Amino acid sequence: MNYGVVSQEQLEKMDEILTEKLIKIGVDCVIIIDMAGNIITAKDNGKNKYDVYSFAALAAGNFATVDAMAKLVGEQEFSLLFHKGTDANIHFSKVDEELLLISMFGKDISLGFLRLNVVEAIEEIRKLWA
Amino acid sequence: MSFINLKDKVVQVKIVYYGPGRGGKTTNLEYINRRFKDQIQSEMVSLKTHGDRTLFFDFLPFDMGQIKGFDIKIQLYTVPGQVKYNATRKLVLKGVDGLVFVADAQQQMREKNIRSLNQLHENLLDFKESIFRIPLVMQYNKVDLRNQGVPILPTNILEKDLNSKLKVPSFEASALTGYNVPESLKKIISLTVMHIQKKLS
Numbered sequence: 001m002n003y004g005v006v007s008q009e010q011l012e013k014m015d016e017i018l019t020e021k022l023i024k025i026g027v028d029c030v031i032i033i034d035m036a037g038n039i040i041t042a043k044d045n046g047k048n049k050y051d052v053y054s055f056a057a058l059a060a061g062n063f064a065t066v067d068a069m070a071k072l073v074g075e076q077e078f079s080l081l082f083h084k085g086t087d088a089n090i091h092f093s094k095v096d097e098e099l100l101l102i103s104m105f106g107k108d109i110s111l112g113f114l115r116l117n118v119v120e121a122i123e124e125i126r127k128l129w130a
Numbered sequence: 131m132s133f134i135n136l137k138d139k140v141v142q143v144k145i146v147y148y149g150p151g152r153g154g155k156t157t158n159l160e161y162i163n164r165r166f167k168d169q170i171q172s173e174m175v176s177l178k179t180h181g182d183r184t185l186f187f188d189f190l191p192f193d194m195g196q197i198k199g200f201d202i203k204i205q206l207y208t209v210p211g212q213v214k215y216n217a218t219r220k221l222v223l224k225g226v227d228g229l230v231f232v233a234d235a236q237q238q239m240r241e242k243n244i245r246s247l248n249q250l251h252e253n254l255l256d257f258k259e260s261i262f263r264i265p266l267v268m269q270y271n272k273v274d275l276r277n278q279g280v281p282i283l284p285t286n287i288l289e290k291d292l293n294s295k296l297k298v299p300s301f302e303a304s305a306l307t308g309y310n311v312p313e314s315l316k317k318i319i320s321l322t323v324m325h326i327q328k329k330l331s
Contacts, residue, residue, distance in 0.1 A: 011137040036225020037189075037205065038133035038142040051172045057189040057205065058175060064221040065186075 010128050011041055018043045021121040022103055025113065028088075029104040032095065032125075035060055040099065050104065059102050063092055082111065093118050095125055132227050132326050140201045143322055144225055149232035150239060150246040151183070151211030154271040154305035158232060159190050159206055161308045162315060169193045184210040187222045194319060204319060211246070220253050228265040228322030230314055232305070233292055235270045237281040240291065247292055261296065265321035268293050268300035269314045274307055 029044040037060035081092035147155040177186035194202035209219040233243040303310035
Protein backbone atom coordinates (compact mmCIF):
# COMPACT_ATOMS: atom_id res chain seq x y z
CA MET A 1 0.00 0.00 0.00
CA ASN A 2 1.25 3.41 -0.88
CA TYR A 3 0.44 5.68 2.00
CA GLY A 4 3.27 8.19 1.39
CA VAL A 5 0.84 10.68 -0.06
CA VAL A 6 -2.64 10.30 1.35
CA SER A 7 -5.39 12.01 -0.59
CA GLN A 8 -7.62 14.59 0.97
CA GLU A 9 -10.58 12.28 0.48
CA GLN A 10 -8.85 9.39 2.25
CA LEU A 11 -7.91 11.64 5.15
CA GLU A 12 -11.41 12.99 5.51
CA LYS A 13 -12.86 9.49 5.50
CA MET A 14 -10.28 8.35 8.00
CA ASP A 15 -11.17 11.26 10.30
CA GLU A 16 -14.85 10.38 9.94
CA ILE A 17 -14.22 6.75 10.89
CA LEU A 18 -12.12 7.71 13.90
CA THR A 19 -14.70 10.22 15.12
CA GLU A 20 -17.59 7.84 14.61
CA LYS A 21 -16.02 4.70 16.06
CA LEU A 22 -13.75 6.06 18.77
CA ILE A 23 -14.17 9.72 19.72
CA LYS A 24 -17.96 9.30 20.01
CA ILE A 25 -17.63 6.42 22.49
CA GLY A 26 -15.50 8.63 24.74
CA VAL A 27 -11.90 8.15 23.59
CA ASP A 28 -9.87 11.28 24.44
CA CYS A 29 -7.47 11.22 21.51
CA VAL A 30 -6.78 8.95 18.51
CA ILE A 31 -3.66 9.15 16.38
CA ILE A 32 -2.69 7.22 13.28
CA ILE A 33 1.05 7.16 12.74
CA ASP A 34 3.44 5.35 10.45
CA MET A 35 6.27 3.20 11.75
CA ALA A 36 8.76 6.01 11.12
CA GLY A 37 6.95 8.19 13.66
CA ASN A 38 5.09 10.51 11.26
CA ILE A 39 1.55 11.53 12.08
CA ILE A 40 -1.00 10.61 9.45
CA THR A 41 -3.93 12.07 11.31
CA ALA A 42 -4.90 12.97 14.87
CA LYS A 43 -8.35 13.49 16.36
CA ASP A 44 -9.27 14.50 19.89
CA ASN A 45 -12.35 15.31 21.90
CA GLY A 46 -11.37 18.96 22.15
CA LYS A 47 -10.73 18.75 25.89
CA ASN A 48 -7.36 17.05 26.15
CA LYS A 49 -4.44 18.53 24.25
CA TYR A 50 -1.48 16.23 23.84
CA ASP A 51 1.88 16.91 22.22
CA VAL A 52 1.06 14.53 19.39
CA TYR A 53 4.36 14.91 17.51
CA SER A 54 6.51 13.78 20.43
CA PHE A 55 3.91 11.16 21.17
CA ALA A 56 4.17 9.75 17.64
CA ALA A 57 7.97 9.54 17.80
CA LEU A 58 7.87 7.72 21.14
CA ALA A 59 4.99 5.45 20.13
CA ALA A 60 6.74 4.33 16.94
CA GLY A 61 9.88 3.60 18.98
CA ASN A 62 7.88 1.77 21.61
CA PHE A 63 6.05 -0.35 19.09
CA ALA A 64 9.23 -1.22 17.22
CA THR A 65 10.92 -2.20 20.49
CA VAL A 66 8.07 -4.48 21.54
CA ASP A 67 8.04 -5.99 18.05
CA ALA A 68 11.75 -6.77 18.32
CA MET A 69 11.17 -8.34 21.76
CA ALA A 70 8.38 -10.53 20.32
CA LYS A 71 10.78 -11.89 17.73
CA LEU A 72 13.34 -12.66 20.43
CA VAL A 73 10.89 -15.00 22.17
CA GLY A 74 9.82 -16.55 18.88
CA GLU A 75 6.55 -14.67 18.39
CA GLN A 76 5.55 -13.10 15.10
CA GLU A 77 4.23 -10.08 17.01
CA PHE A 78 2.47 -9.10 20.22
CA SER A 79 -0.86 -8.07 18.81
CA LEU A 80 -2.18 -6.35 21.92
CA LEU A 81 -0.25 -3.48 23.37
CA PHE A 82 -1.90 -1.68 26.21
CA HIS A 83 -0.63 0.64 28.95
CA LYS A 84 -2.82 1.11 31.98
CA GLY A 85 -2.65 4.10 34.29
CA THR A 86 -4.82 5.39 37.13
CA ASP A 87 -6.71 7.89 35.01
CA ALA A 88 -5.36 7.45 31.50
CA ASN A 89 -4.74 4.43 29.33
CA ILE A 90 -3.12 3.93 25.95
CA HIS A 91 -4.00 1.23 23.45
CA PHE A 92 -1.91 0.43 20.36
CA SER A 93 -3.10 -1.54 17.39
CA LYS A 94 -1.50 -2.29 14.05
CA VAL A 95 -3.54 -1.20 11.02
CA ASP A 96 -1.11 -2.88 8.62
CA GLU A 97 2.65 -3.29 8.20
CA GLU A 98 3.14 0.49 8.01
CA LEU A 99 0.43 2.10 10.11
CA LEU A 100 -0.42 2.12 13.78
CA LEU A 101 -3.58 3.29 15.54
CA ILE A 102 -3.17 4.70 19.03
CA SER A 103 -6.09 5.45 21.34
CA MET A 104 -5.83 7.38 24.58
CA PHE A 105 -8.77 6.95 26.90
CA GLY A 106 -9.85 7.38 30.50
CA LYS A 107 -11.51 5.08 32.99
CA ASP A 108 -15.05 5.47 31.63
CA ILE A 109 -14.55 3.01 28.78
CA SER A 110 -13.84 -0.67 29.24
CA LEU A 111 -10.88 -2.12 27.40
CA GLY A 112 -13.10 -4.75 25.75
CA PHE A 113 -15.49 -2.18 24.31
CA LEU A 114 -12.60 -0.10 23.06
CA ARG A 115 -10.97 -3.12 21.41
CA LEU A 116 -14.19 -4.01 19.58
CA ASN A 117 -14.44 -0.50 18.20
CA VAL A 118 -10.75 -0.37 17.29
CA VAL A 119 -11.13 -3.58 15.27
CA GLU A 120 -14.10 -2.13 13.39
CA ALA A 121 -12.33 1.17 12.76
CA ILE A 122 -9.27 -0.64 11.42
CA GLU A 123 -11.35 -2.76 9.06
CA GLU A 124 -12.93 0.35 7.63
CA ILE A 125 -9.62 2.19 7.32
CA ARG A 126 -8.06 -0.74 5.46
CA LYS A 127 -10.89 -0.52 2.91
CA LEU A 128 -9.80 3.03 2.05
CA TRP A 129 -6.73 1.60 0.34
CA ALA A 130 -8.46 -1.39 -1.19
CA MET B 131 10.05 8.36 4.12
CA SER B 132 8.48 11.77 4.42
CA PHE B 133 4.78 12.01 4.96
CA ILE B 134 2.74 14.52 3.02
CA ASN B 135 -0.69 15.55 4.26
CA LEU B 136 -2.60 17.11 1.38
CA LYS B 137 -5.58 18.07 3.52
CA ASP B 138 -3.73 20.17 6.09
CA LYS B 139 -0.82 20.91 3.68
CA VAL B 140 1.86 19.58 5.99
CA VAL B 141 5.07 17.78 5.05
CA GLN B 142 6.84 15.82 7.79
CA VAL B 143 10.52 15.23 7.23
CA LYS B 144 12.71 12.92 9.33
CA ILE B 145 16.35 13.89 9.77
CA VAL B 146 18.66 11.66 11.81
CA TYR B 147 21.97 12.63 13.42
CA TYR B 148 24.19 9.56 13.21
CA GLY B 149 27.75 8.90 14.37
CA PRO B 150 30.00 7.22 16.92
CA GLY B 151 29.31 7.33 20.67
CA ARG B 152 30.16 10.53 22.56
CA GLY B 153 30.56 12.33 19.23
CA GLY B 154 28.14 15.20 19.96
CA LYS B 155 24.87 14.20 18.29
CA THR B 156 22.75 15.01 21.33
CA THR B 157 24.78 18.20 21.89
CA ASN B 158 23.89 19.29 18.34
CA LEU B 159 20.19 18.92 19.12
CA GLU B 160 20.54 20.64 22.49
CA TYR B 161 22.16 23.61 20.81
CA ILE B 162 19.45 23.77 18.13
CA ASN B 163 16.81 23.54 20.86
CA ARG B 164 18.30 26.55 22.68
CA ARG B 165 19.09 28.65 19.63
CA PHE B 166 15.81 28.19 17.74
CA LYS B 167 13.44 28.19 20.70
CA ASP B 168 10.86 30.22 18.72
CA GLN B 169 10.45 27.58 16.04
CA ILE B 170 10.18 24.71 18.49
CA GLN B 171 6.81 24.19 20.09
CA SER B 172 7.45 21.26 22.33
CA GLU B 173 10.07 19.95 24.69
CA MET B 174 13.02 17.95 23.42
CA VAL B 175 12.47 14.29 24.21
CA SER B 176 15.56 12.41 25.41
CA LEU B 177 15.65 8.74 26.27
CA LYS B 178 18.90 8.28 28.11
CA THR B 179 20.68 6.06 30.60
CA HIS B 180 21.52 7.12 34.16
CA GLY B 181 24.99 7.92 32.88
CA ASP B 182 23.46 10.50 30.50
CA ARG B 183 24.23 8.48 27.39
CA THR B 184 21.52 8.26 24.74
CA LEU B 185 19.71 4.94 25.21
CA PHE B 186 17.22 5.07 22.35
CA PHE B 187 16.96 8.48 20.71
CA ASP B 188 16.50 12.21 21.19
CA PHE B 189 13.63 13.86 19.37
CA LEU B 190 13.16 17.51 18.51
CA PRO B 191 10.34 18.76 16.26
CA PHE B 192 11.25 21.90 14.35
CA ASP B 193 8.95 24.17 12.33
CA MET B 194 10.51 25.45 9.15
CA GLY B 195 7.73 27.67 7.87
CA GLN B 196 6.18 27.29 4.45
CA ILE B 197 7.46 26.15 1.08
CA LYS B 198 5.02 26.42 -1.83
CA GLY B 199 2.11 26.61 0.56
CA PHE B 200 3.12 23.53 2.53
CA ASP B 201 4.06 23.66 6.21
CA ILE B 202 7.39 21.91 6.62
CA LYS B 203 7.73 20.07 9.92
CA ILE B 204 11.26 18.81 10.47
CA GLN B 205 11.66 15.97 12.97
CA LEU B 206 15.20 15.77 14.27
CA TYR B 207 16.35 12.48 15.79
CA THR B 208 19.65 11.20 17.15
CA VAL B 209 20.65 7.57 17.48
CA PRO B 210 22.50 5.99 20.41
CA GLY B 211 26.17 5.98 19.40
CA GLN B 212 27.49 3.11 21.49
CA VAL B 213 28.49 0.08 19.45
CA LYS B 214 26.25 -2.34 21.37
CA TYR B 215 23.06 -0.45 20.52
CA ASN B 216 22.90 -1.20 16.81
CA ALA B 217 19.44 -2.79 17.06
CA THR B 218 17.96 0.46 18.39
CA ARG B 219 19.99 2.54 15.95
CA LYS B 220 18.35 0.66 13.14
CA LEU B 221 14.87 1.26 14.55
CA VAL B 222 15.46 5.00 14.55
CA LEU B 223 16.70 4.93 10.96
CA LYS B 224 13.40 3.60 9.69
CA GLY B 225 11.85 6.08 7.27
CA VAL B 226 14.79 8.50 7.40
CA ASP B 227 14.79 11.30 4.80
CA GLY B 228 18.13 12.95 5.53
CA LEU B 229 21.25 12.33 7.63
CA VAL B 230 23.91 14.33 9.40
CA PHE B 231 26.95 12.20 10.16
CA VAL B 232 28.57 13.65 13.26
CA ALA B 233 32.21 12.53 13.25
CA ASP B 234 34.47 13.09 16.24
CA ALA B 235 37.54 14.95 14.97
CA GLN B 236 39.79 13.78 17.82
CA GLN B 237 42.76 11.80 16.56
CA GLN B 238 42.00 8.83 18.81
CA MET B 239 38.51 8.52 17.32
CA ARG B 240 39.67 8.06 13.73
CA GLU B 241 38.85 4.36 13.50
CA LYS B 242 35.54 4.67 15.34
CA ASN B 243 34.30 7.23 12.83
CA ILE B 244 35.07 4.94 9.93
CA ARG B 245 33.43 1.96 11.61
CA SER B 246 30.32 3.94 12.42
CA LEU B 247 30.03 5.21 8.84
CA ASN B 248 30.42 1.67 7.49
CA GLN B 249 27.70 0.47 9.79
CA LEU B 250 25.43 3.30 8.65
CA HIS B 251 25.97 2.11 5.10
CA GLU B 252 24.96 -1.46 6.08
CA ASN B 253 21.99 -0.35 8.16
CA LEU B 254 20.62 1.72 5.29
CA LEU B 255 20.91 -1.24 2.94
CA ASP B 256 18.60 -3.16 5.28
CA PHE B 257 15.96 -0.53 4.55
CA LYS B 258 16.77 -0.67 0.81
CA GLU B 259 18.25 2.82 1.04
CA SER B 260 21.70 3.77 -0.17
CA ILE B 261 24.19 6.02 1.55
CA PHE B 262 25.07 7.30 -1.93
CA ARG B 263 21.52 8.40 -2.70
CA ILE B 264 20.13 9.68 0.59
CA PRO B 265 20.75 13.36 1.46
CA LEU B 266 23.76 13.45 3.77
CA VAL B 267 25.92 16.10 5.43
CA MET B 268 29.26 15.43 7.15
CA GLN B 269 30.07 17.25 10.34
CA TYR B 270 33.57 17.12 11.83
CA ASN B 271 32.77 17.95 15.41
CA LYS B 272 34.92 19.09 18.36
CA VAL B 273 37.38 21.21 16.36
CA ASP B 274 37.31 23.66 19.29
CA LEU B 275 39.45 21.16 21.25
CA ARG B 276 42.36 22.14 19.01
CA ASN B 277 42.76 25.29 21.10
CA GLN B 278 43.10 23.20 24.21
CA GLY B 279 45.99 21.17 22.83
CA VAL B 280 43.97 18.02 22.11
CA PRO B 281 45.24 16.27 18.96
CA ILE B 282 42.64 16.89 16.26
CA LEU B 283 42.64 15.27 12.84
CA PRO B 284 43.21 17.75 10.01
CA THR B 285 40.11 18.21 7.86
CA ASN B 286 41.80 16.81 4.75
CA ILE B 287 42.42 13.52 6.59
CA LEU B 288 38.80 13.39 7.77
CA GLU B 289 37.65 14.14 4.23
CA LYS B 290 39.84 11.35 2.89
CA ASP B 291 38.66 8.87 5.54
CA LEU B 292 34.95 9.60 5.41
CA ASN B 293 34.05 11.68 2.40
CA SER B 294 36.34 10.65 -0.48
CA LYS B 295 33.68 8.47 -2.11
CA LEU B 296 30.53 10.16 -0.83
CA LYS B 297 31.57 13.72 -1.72
CA VAL B 298 28.79 15.32 0.31
CA PRO B 299 28.85 18.81 1.87
CA SER B 300 30.98 18.87 5.03
CA PHE B 301 31.50 21.24 7.94
CA GLU B 302 34.03 21.62 10.70
CA ALA B 303 31.96 22.23 13.78
CA SER B 304 31.75 22.57 17.52
CA ALA B 305 28.41 21.37 18.84
CA LEU B 306 29.26 22.75 22.28
CA THR B 307 29.79 26.33 21.12
CA GLY B 308 27.37 26.06 18.20
CA TYR B 309 30.02 26.74 15.56
CA ASN B 310 28.56 25.53 12.21
CA VAL B 311 25.70 23.70 13.94
CA PRO B 312 23.00 25.87 12.29
CA GLU B 313 24.91 25.68 8.99
CA SER B 314 24.92 21.87 9.06
CA LEU B 315 21.22 21.89 9.89
CA LYS B 316 20.32 24.35 7.14
CA LYS B 317 22.32 22.37 4.61
CA ILE B 318 20.67 19.05 5.42
CA ILE B 319 17.20 20.60 5.46
CA SER B 320 17.69 22.16 2.03
CA LEU B 321 19.20 18.96 0.56
CA THR B 322 16.37 16.86 2.00
CA VAL B 323 13.57 19.15 0.89
CA MET B 324 15.06 19.31 -2.62
CA HIS B 325 15.34 15.53 -2.68
CA ILE B 326 11.68 15.14 -1.70
CA GLN B 327 10.58 17.68 -4.31
CA LYS B 328 12.51 15.77 -6.95
CA LYS B 329 10.92 12.48 -5.93
CA LEU B 330 7.47 14.01 -6.18
CA SER B 331 7.83 15.69 -9.54
